[in-house]
Amino acid sequence: MKRPSSSNANARHPQHLARYVRPPTRHVHSRYRRVVRDLPINGKAVVLLLHIHKFYCKEPACPRRVEASRLPQLTPPHGQHTAGLRLFLATLGREAGGAGGARIAAGMGLQVTSRTLLRVLHAQPLSEPESPRIIGLDDWAWKKRSRYGAIVVDLERGRPIALLEQRSVAVVAAWLRKHPTIEVVARDRSEEFAAAIREALPQAVQVADRFHLISNLVEHLDRLVVLATWVIHAKTCLVLATRSMNHTLDRLT
Numbered sequence: 001m002k003r004p005s006s007s008n009a010n011a012r013h014p015q016h017l018a019r020y021v022r023p024p025t026r027h028v029h030s031r032y033r034r035v036v037r038d039l040p041i042n043g044k045a046v047v048l049l050l051h052i053h054k055f056y057c058k059e060p061a062c063p064r065r066v067e068a069s070r071l072p073q074l075t076p077p078h079g080q081h082t083a084g085l086r087l088f089l090a091t092l093g094r095e096a097g098g099a100g101g102a103r104i105a106a107g108m109g110l111q112v113t114s115r116t117l118l119r120v121l122h123a124q125p126l127s128e129p130e131s132p133r134i135i136g137l138d139d140w141a142w143k144k145r146s147r148y149g150a151i152v153v154d155l156e157r158g159r160p161i162a163l164l165e166q167r168s169v170a171v172v173a174a175w176l177r178k179h180p181t182i183e184v185v186a187r188d189r190s191e192e193f194a195a196a197i198r199e200a201l202p203q204a205v206q207v208a209d210r211f212h213l214i215s216n217l218v219e220h221l222d223r224l225v226v227l228a229t230w231v232i233h234a235k236t237c238l239v240l241a242t243r244s245m246n247h248t249l250d251r252l253t
Contacts, residue, residue, distance in 0.1 A: 029056040029066050036075050038082045040109035048074075048082070081120075090124045093117035129154065129161045131181040136209055137193050139167045150193075155186060169196045176200035188212050 034050040054068045075082050081089070089112065092101040098114030105112050136153040140163070150172055152162040164171050173196040176182065182201055186209040187193040197206055208216070 027056050027058065029054040032068075035080070036082055037080060037085060039085050039088060043107075043109040045109050045111070050074075086120055089117055089120045093121035130157070132156070132161060132179060133181055134184040135161075135179075135182055135186070137172070137185055137187040137197075138209070139188070139190070167192055169199065172196035173200040186210075 031051060031053050034052055036048040036050060038046040038048050040046055050071065052069050054066055056066045057064070070077065073083070079086075089101075089105070089110075092104060095101075096104055098118045101117045102112055102114045105117075132152075132154045134155045136155050138151055138153075139148045140151045141148055148167050150164040150167040151160055152164070152175065153159065154161050162175060164175055167190070169192050172193060176196060177200045180201070182204055184205045184207060185193075185197050185201070186207050187197070188209060189212060194206065197204055
């Protein structure tokens with residue numbers, strides 16, 4: 001097995017000292033080595049060996065007498081992966097999931113577990129959602145047939161943006177008031193959602209979502225088919241009765 005390639009980065013400059021050290025010092029206190037994993041190259045693992053310097057400050061009033069050099073563009077303090085590798089693992093976990101992402105990573109030369117992928121993904125900061133314009137409202141179950149909440153989905157971007165603990169009029173209306181940019185709301189046939197929308201966003205257009213449109217269509221088609229079946233059955237019985245009566249009259253005459 002080939003040894004993973006390595007790169008030495010000597011942090012010899014005190015510009016990375018913490019804000020506590022004023023002014024910057026060049027007095028070296030000690031040195032230590034950090035091992036940081038980076039993105040693989042041609043299926044080969046890449047490990048960076050960072051030789052880090054610690055500096056000390058001679059100012060008596062300095063609250064931080066010893067400070068290590070920081071490399072924020074490369075890796076966070078105490079981090080074991082570079083920023084590029086963490087971003088790649090988070091993207092892999094989001095797109096392929098834990099187990100699937102781990103198999104893809106193994107084929108690229110990265111030995112990571114599904115738990116690691118999910119942990120890196122959960123550690124990523126969440127971006128602020130843009131102001132929604134078209135949303136979907138539906139319920140979700142904390143416990144089926146017992147307790148329900150409400151989920152809000154941005155239909156233009158195709159992603160959930162809020163989970164509400166309850167689906168009551170007060171809770172849903174309170175969330176809607178914080179988002180006056182909403183113009184269209186797709187919802188189910190819940191009267192609670194309808195009342196919350198009328199109360200908080202009277203100018204918003206309420207439409208039925210695709211699932212309930214299809215459900216309504218199937219329901220009406222089912223009624224139509226049942227009614228047509230009864231009509232056909234009744235007409236058939238009437239025709240048979242008429243024929244039987246005519247046959248009886250012919251025999252009597």
